[in-house]
Amino acid sequence: MSLAELICPAGTPAALRTAVDAGADAVYCGFQDATNARNFPGLNFTPDELAEAVTYAHARGTKVLLALNTYPPAGKVDLWRHAADTGARLGVDAFIVADMGVADYIARTYPGIRLHLSVQAAASSPEAIRYYCENFGVKRVVLPRILTIPEIRQLRREIPCEIETFIFGNHGLMVEGRCSLTNYLTGQSTNMDGVCSPASDVEYVRDADGSMSSQLAGFTIDRFGVDEKAGYPTICKGRYAAPHRPEGYYAFEEPISLNLSRLLPELIEAGVHAFKIEGRQRSKSYVRGVVRAFRAAVDDIKAGREANIADLIALTEGQKQTQGAFETKKWR
Amino acid sequence: MIPTSEPTARLRPGEGAIARLACLVLQPVLTRVVRRVATRHPSLFARLGPHQATDFLIDPVELPFALHLRPDPQALVFRAVPRDTAPQAGATIRGRFLLLLELIDAEQDGDAAFFSRDLEVSGDTEAVVRLRNALDDMDGSLAEEASAMFGAPGRAVLARLRRAYPDATKPQEYA
Numbered sequence: 175m176s177l178a179e180l181i182c183p184a185g186t187p188a189a190l191r192t193a194v195d196a197g198a199d200a201v202y203c204g205f206q207d208a209t210n211a212r213n214f215p216g217l218n219f220t221p222d223e224l225a226e227a228v229t230y231a232h233a234r235g236t237k238v239l240l241a242l243n244t245y246p247p248a249g250k251v252d253l254w255r256h257a258a259d260t261g262a263r264l265g266v267d268a269f270i271v272a273d274m275g276v277a278d279y280i281a282r283t284y285p286g287i288r289l290h291l292s293v294q295a296a297a298s299s300p301e302a303i304r305y306y307c308e309n310f311g312v313k314r315v316v317l318p319r320i321l322t323i324p325e326i327r328q329l330r331r332e333i334p335c336e337i338e339t340f341i342f343g344n345h346g347l348m349v350e351g352r353c354s355l356t357n358y359l360t361g362q363s364t365n366m367d368g369v370c371s372p373a374s375d376v377e378y379v380r381d382a383d384g385s386m387s388s389q390l391a392g393f394t395i396d397r398f399g400v401d402e403k404a405g406y407p408t409i410c411k412g413r414y415a416a417p418h419r420p421e422g423y424y425a426f427e428e429p430i431s432l433n434l435s436r437l438l439p440e441l442i443e444a445g446v447h448a449f450k451i452e453g454r455q456r457s458k459s460y461v462r463g464v465v466r467a468f469r470a471a472v473d474d475i476k477a478g479r480e481a482n483i484a485d486l487i488a489l490t491e492g493q494k495q496t497q498g499a500f501e502t503k504k505w506r
Numbered sequence: 507m508i509p510t511s512e513p514t515a516r517l518r519p520g521e522g523a524i525a526r527l528a529c530l531v532l533q534p535v536l537t538r539v540v541r542r543v544a545t546r547h548p549s550l551f552a553r554l555g556p557h558q559a560t561d562f563l564i565d566p567v568e569l570p571f572a573l574h575l576r577p578d579p580q581a582l583v584f585r586a587v588p589r590d591t592a593p594q595a596g597a598t599i600r601g602r603f604l605l606l607l608e609l610i611d612a613e614q615d616g617d618a619a620f621f622s623r624d625l626e627v628s629g630d631t632e633a634v635v636r637l638r639n640a641l642d643d644m645d646g647s648l649a650e651e652a653s654a655m656f657g658a659p660g661r662a663v664l665a666r667l668r669r670a671y672p673d674a675t676k677p678q679e680y681a
Contacts, residue, residue, distance in 0.1 A: 185639065185642075186553075186639060186642055186643035187643060188612075188642065188643045188644065188645055189642065189643075191645075214635060214639070215555065215632045215635050215636045215639070216553040216554065216555065216635060216636035216637075216638070216639030216640055217635075217639050372632075373631045373632040373634075373635040374630075374631070374632040376631040376632075377628075377629075377631060378626070378627055378628055378631065379628070380626060380628060386623070386626070398623070400623075402623075403621055403622060403623065404620060404621050404622075404623055405621065406617075429621075455617075456615060456617055457609075457612055457614075457615045457616055457617070457638075457642050458612040458642055459612050459613055459614055459615040460615040460617070460618065463615075488618055488622070489615055489617075489618045490618075490621070491617075491621055492621055493621055493622060
């Protein structure tokens with residue numbers, strides 16, 4: 175049965191407390207290193223901060239999920255093992271993992287702690303998901319944002335674990351855990367270093383006419399006119415000139431956010447167990463606004479009322495939103 | 507959207523003198539505020555990491571001066587500077603004053619303000635990200651804390667300031 179748990183982001187201890195107070199059922203977070211996919215400067219938790227956060231969350235009935243969802247380079251697994259040891263010692267409720275070696279270590283060492291399969295594992299077929307369940311005891315899969323609701327409903331019948339889907343935030347459709355675009359320009363890996371478009375390689379240049387260029391490692395990846403809304407400086411959402419589109423166009427994806435607020439009843443009916451809000455890199459203001467809005471919506475739906483969804487457009491990337499593949503695979 | 511008619515270095519007639527006077531009057535207040543913040547929120551320096559030594563220029567576009575911040579706990583600098591004498595900054599953050607204040611207080615989301623082009627950053631992006639994350643991890647309102655240091659007059663100034671910006675930068679209300 176779907177419980178429609180609300181899984182909320184926290185990039186700092188203050189954001190975690192904000193998410194808990196706003197009604198999160200669980201909060202996910204990471205350490206200040208390459209073991210998680212939001213290894214951004216000044217973000218994330220020290221072990222001491224995580225200990226306090228777990229105490230705060232558990233005292234209010236909220237779970238803490240620790241993201242260890244990057245891939246250790248060959249021969250360098252100690253950082254991930256140590257992070258798992260620390261998380262277990264501090265009493266986290268689940269680990270979110272992508273790498274099979276990390277999953278295997280946790281399954282063998284801490285069999286009493288739940289394993290969730292990160293979206294970074296890009297597991298979307300019944301065969302792939304069952305493999306993780308059977309070999310590592312995975313209890314929940316976070317699905318890539320590429321499936322329609324009928325496909326999710328069918329998948330639910332074919333796998334022995336819970337399903338978690340993103341409902342709001344970054345709309346990244348690249349094959350997650352496999353994207354090497356950042357590595358190509360900066361030498362840093364999204365999947366192993368935990369940084370997509372590292373801030374140290376990003377520069378914004380204001381032109382005389384008020385337009386703004388986003389640059390990554392010296393390459394201009396987009397240019398926003400004076401009246402245009404902006405997006406994140408990621409290569410996948412850059413605008414490029416090509417022989418068939420010399421004026422420039424979004425060749426891969428667009429600066430746009432996922433918002434499934436209107437599809438929540440269908441997702442619950444399809445058997446989705448948990449709803450994930452993206453955005454550990456975002457502020458407390460974002461966390462407070464989005465978590466409150468979805469808390470109210472989920473509670474309304476559970477109570478049989480029509481959900482009154484708050485307008486979240488101001489918080490979306492490029493101030494645009496989509497239901498993406500969840501509504502139709504022809505969404506673009 | 508940040509007005510493009512207010513470039514950082516352009517001074518209107520008489521603005522230079524006004525800016526210098528304002529900086530002079532403000533300096534004791536800024537010094538007191540930043541010392542208080544550093545004492546009450548020491549953890550923010552850890553999140554700044556190597557950028558404790560970075561010179562930030564915080565540029566409220568509608569005011570006649572900018573703010574120079576170097577968040578070095580051993581030698582804190584927070585001062586108002588006329589734009590024509592502002593130091594070479596490692597990172598610059600531009601926007602309307604109340605938006606900048608609300609970003610510090612986590613009443614607004616920095617990414618959203620960037621997407622809407624109400625917030626502009628230049629220079630060292632990592633420094634800006636670190637500063638944003640450090641400030642966002644502070645509990646409570648810096649604006650309230652700073653205004654409370656000056657008692658009822660301080661709180662009245664803050665209230666008046668917020669009333670002066672009725673729509674443009676108010677935080678969005680959520681259901």
